[in-house]
Amino acid sequence: MKKIYGVSVDFIDGFNASAKSTYPDEFICFHRAEEGVVTEMVLVPGSVFGESHSFINEWMAPVDFEMSGSAHSHPGYSNEASDADLTFFSHMGGVHFITCQPYDRTSWKAYNSSGEVIELELVF
Numbered sequence: 286m287k288k289i290y291g292v293s294v295d296f297i298d299g300f301n302a303s304a305k306s307t308y309p310d311e312f313i314c315f316h317r318a319e320e321g322v323v324t325e326m327v328l329v330p331g332s333v334f335g336e337s338h339s340f341i342n343e344w345m346a347p348v349d350f351e352m353s354g355s356a357h358s359h360p361g362y363s364n365e366a367s368d369a370d371l372t373f374f375s376h377m378g379g380v381h382f383i384t385c386q387p388y389d390r391t392s393w394k395a396y397n398s399s400g401e402v403i404e405l406e407l408v409f
């Protein structure tokens with residue numbers, strides 16, 4: 286897989302719209318990248334939406350290695366990764382998005398599998 290350097294604005298808008306409509310529950314999905322740009326949300330059947338981060342164990346099984354990482358929402362105003370998030374990121378690898386209220390183009394952060402915040406180019 287090519288190194289991911291960017292994310293399409295359509296992905297960010299779609300991710301935030303889903304997060305908004307799932308609120309106050311968390312929204313989670315996986316994503317795919319094309320030519321180093323995250324472009325597509327991948328929704329897994331049987332998705333677990335909940336108020337906690339208890340998805341981790343349930344979500345390890347369906348991970349498909351073509352996927353470039355995950356994206357999930359927080360119901361509050363923090364897009365900081367929790368300890369559970371960091372454990373999940375390190376197991377899955379790839380790039381991980383967290384968005385929070387108000388679910389707009391500036392409310393998300395991207396993390397690498399070590400839990401470090403990474404800068405991604407917004408691709409229009």
Ligand SMILES: [Zn+2]
Binds near residue numbers: 338359366367370
């Ligand atoms: Zn989280």
